[in-house]
Amino acid sequence: MMRLLGPAEIRILADKLDLRPTKKLGQNFVIDAGTVRRIVRVADLSPDDVVIEIGPGLGSLTLALLPSAEHVVVVEIDPVLAGRLPITVAEHGAADNLTVVNADAMKIALGDLSGHVPTALVANLPYNVSVPVLLHLLEILPSLRKGLVMVQSEVADRLAAGPGSKVYGVPSAKAAWYADVRRAGPVGRTVFWPVPNVDSGLVSLVRRDPPTTSASREEVFAVVDAAFAQRRKTLRAALATWAGTAPQAETALRAAGVDPSTRGEQLTIEAFARIAEQKP
Incomplete structure (x- = not known):
């Protein structure tokens, strides 16, 4: 030994x-x-x-x-x-x-x-x-x-x-x-x-393979960063700057199949990838 x-x-x-x-x-x-x-x-x-x-x-x-x-x-x-x-x-x-x-x-x-x-x-x-x-x-x-x-x-x-x-x-x-x-x-x-x-x-x-998505890793990580920058806020509010406005964030979230009133801590990386695909 x-x-x-x-x-x-x-x-x-x-x-x-x-x-x-x-x-x-x-x-x-x-x-x-x-x-x-x-x-x-x-x-x-x-x-x-x-x-x-x-x-x-x-x-x-x-x-x-x-x-x-x-x-x-x-x-x-x-x-x-x-x-x-x-x-x-x-x-x-x-x-x-x-x-x-x-x-x-x-x-x-x-x-x-x-x-x-x-x-x-x-x-x-x-x-x-x-x-x-x-x-x-x-x-x-x-x-x-x-x-x-x-x-x-x-x-x-x-x-x-x-x-x-x-x-x-x-x-x-x-x-x-x-x-x-x-x-x-x-x-x-x-x-x-x-x-x-x-x-x-x-x-x-x-x-493991990353989520299957049309968004790039950088685009997905930008959503992750935004979601947790103000983790007590709902995703509709937390992603307002990322999307442009809160209503645009809500539209993107709903298109991704995510409840706008939820918070980032509830989402899988696959959900973050779906949101990234919806960036206005």
Whole structure:
């Protein structure tokens, strides 16, 4: 079994690199080997999977992923950490199936991944940008068939929420455009260094086809954004600016088969797509 990083080794590595985890970069490093083994197990990887990991940090999860996939591409914004990771991997005798990309995950494109085409996303996502990074990757990497990400517990609830839930909103609807999303278990605070002041959760994603619609993704997402910008308002009022006027919004909603007096939190992504098709 691959020797993984423990708390002592992580502290030693951090001292060597004069590393002080920053909130700006959302850096909370996993120091518990059992947790990373659990993540890899729940991710259910195949030997032919090409995994993309965002924010590998000191390499805790990376070391656990390498024996379980054909290749692992990591995207690390911190140049010091990106430079150190291949050394850590070599010191642990891991297979030579790692590609390190020193870049901002919010700005990468498929062409930045050295010819690799990821099929799975497995990552402890930087907490301050977890939702935009996830949506960006799902958009630019249609090859991603599945994913398992660790995010703040509250964010996990939002991503996995269905229509009618109090926490159903923009992240829920937009994630549902790309994938079936569900909670995949809680993660305690003490497995991280530094210890965050929030709990975490695992979120599983399985790619599905987006709704069949004549509207573009951007057009559908514009309706989602408008519907939740003032979530306490009825859709007739919330979509007034989007449609031009409240009466025009009502006409579009009725044409889409949606009650104008309902609210965005009641709608599936398919319903949002039908509304987008009716834009005046």
